């Protein structure tokens with residue numbers, strides 16, 4: 010890779026860019042090492058710095074690498090710069106319209122970067138040709154407006170990665186995200202509508218200025234997360250918290266904001282009739298009331314176009330002997346059967362387990378085994394939801410992920426993190442390494458990507474922190490750990506595991522975990538026409554200030570408890 014100094018020494022018209030490189034930081038990361046593009050091709054380069062430059066210095070192109078021919082240059086510079094500029098402009102009206110210029114090829118790569126000046130063919134085989142990486146990404150927000158001549162970029166980073174690889178510094182290779190870019194395109198994380206409303210603990214629910222007053226405002230806020238990250242194309246609803254008169258209108262509103270309505274969550278934990286249980290209650294009349302609530306949720310799914318009905322039950326007891334544990338399981342199975350028979354052929358019932366709270370002696374669906382036993386009885390469209398905050402301390406959650414994927418019964422995740430109980434904190438905040446280990450098993454088990462039916466949802470409460478930035482931070486945490494999981498050198502890991510080479514195997518996983526993927530992700534976002542630093546972009550948009558000023562009066566949304 011030509012260091013910045015080297016470019017300057019060349020003394021050609023690129024010197025300015027070397028100087029320019031010095032000044033540009035994206036998300037706190039200097040992008041010099043990742044960025045060069047050919048002036049003569051008049052193509053702006055990849056990587057926030059240069060894009061930024063493209064905008065800052067108008068549309069003049071920037072520097073380039075020798076030894077390679079541009080692979081494919083579909084989008085015009087105007088489109089690129091326009092994309093970025095447009096992006097900013099779009100924020101002006103506070104409603105972001107995903108730049109859908111049609112889905113271009115996934116970031117491809119070139120074959121044979123061409124021997125570098127030292128003629129070395131490069132390590133680890135050549136980077137693959139773009140076409141092989143054509144993969145439908147799930148979301149259209151992530152428009153590939155910036156189909157930039159990445160070969161130059163990749164060539165540069167490839168060479169330097171290769172050099173450091175030759176130096177035996179294996180880790181250098183892992184910062185290059187181009188080989189997983191098309192996989193990153195497949196990421197979709199569903200946001201919980203209730204994360205945008207007020208929430209708290211039994212001690213206090215703190216309100217915040219600008220909190221939504223209805224599901225329409227919740228969805229508008231959720232759409233901000235998608236607009237700034239491209240990662241959150243759908244919003245889960247909770248009934249009755251998100252009950253409206255016209256779900257078709259709510260769906261149209263969501264689409265106007267570039268998102269879809271997702272999982273419908275039932276609620277049988279806030280009605281006095283459910284004090285001693287709902288679907289497992291000993292009183293058939295109470296059970297039927299709870300079953301009817303789920304029928305209402307299924308009808309709503311028909312209007313919202315939702316695939317999943319998610320059932321979490323507070324059902325349980327507080328004292329030994331309070332009720333017959335086996336009788337409750339049988340009644341629960343019967344109630345679930347009645348609900349399962351009502352869901353449509355394209356719909357799924359997803360049963361969520363939790364080891365305690367609000368019941369403090371036993372919970373009727375306390376663990377993955379019970380959830381699995383119940384859904385396995387129902388049929389193939391009945392799955393298990395794994396909420397990362399619902400396990401006893403010390404539980405090896407990634408083992409459960411592996412087993413449920415192996416059994417074909419992992420339907421969805423409720424992502425959050427916790428230090429003690431069901432704290433519903435920002436995913437990855439309390440235990441980033443655990444999140445990484447979980448995503449390694451997800452990738453290993455085929456639970457990630459366009460071909461997987463596993464739904465990834467956040468289930469969090471931002472009791473004290475700003476809610477929209479909290480959700481942005483959350484999806485970025487999942488993306489970062491997903492990138493690390495996708496970077497695991499699986500072939501080397503398999504070999505070390507087969508050889509019983511304990512330390513090497515563990516070392517390979519830790520290599521990926523300790524890889525700082527943030528610079529690469531910033532560049533990846535730039536290549537998708539997204540802000541390289543979504544947190545900063547949201548703050549700069551002024552949306553938070555606007556809603557605090559405009560949402561005056563009315564009742565702020567919350568858990569309605």
Ligand code: LRH
Pocket residue numbers: 203274321361363396423431468
């Ligand atoms: C229960 C739970 C469940 C929801 C609720 C908001 O603790 O995780 O997923 O319905 O939180």
Ligand code: MN
Pocket residue numbers: 321361396423468
């Ligand atoms: Mn949950």
